[in-house]
Amino acid sequence: EAGVAQSPRYKIIEKRQSVAFWCNPISGHATLYWYQQILGQGPKLLIQFQNNGVVDDSQLPKDRFSAERLKGVDSTLKIQPAKLEDSAVYLCASSLAFRTRGGYNEQFFGPGTRLTVL
């Protein structure tokens, strides 16, 4: 079974530029998550989708970050304009659904995109 795919794996930009990351979840997974992992810290959830609807975006800096999942499959995360403090690894994860009768489903993580903002 193919895992969660992300691209690009690395990106270097200058501050005030724009950048976009792409994620393709595991086939059949309805829930998709974007996390930000700053160096030396644990991942922090930015946004969670259930199919193409947003479930939680409470920690997404909406003045500069946006995300979409138009067809309920793959997703893009955009930063515009980037700041120095956005340098981090951006992780995408997916799960069958965030909750079923048996409880919450396991999240499977992609390898991440490492963003460096100069």
Next chain:
Amino acid sequence: AQSVTQLDSHVSVSEGTPVLLRCNYSSSYSPSLFWYVQHPNKGLQLLLKYTSAATLVKGINGFEAEFKKSETSFHLTKPSAHMSDAAEYFCVVRGSSNTGKLIFGQGTTLQVKP
């Protein structure tokens, strides 16, 4: 609100010796707790999870963790470290919202010396 604190940012052991990675949690109700491992340039992988069944949880690669409510701890252990265990380890608690949000600790880097 739920949170986890990993008590060591860096742990160094020799190959073949026991591993102990410490985690304390804070939760207003019975928590769901996890340990994830992150190898360089690879995705996070679930090691084990506690969801209010047995307090001693066995995971992959010989790791296990014990849920101790009286101590609000969920420490990760392994009897004998392998070189391949060198990685970043995260203690995680599920948040209180009905979205199943995961809240990660700061991480512990495990170094295994030959």
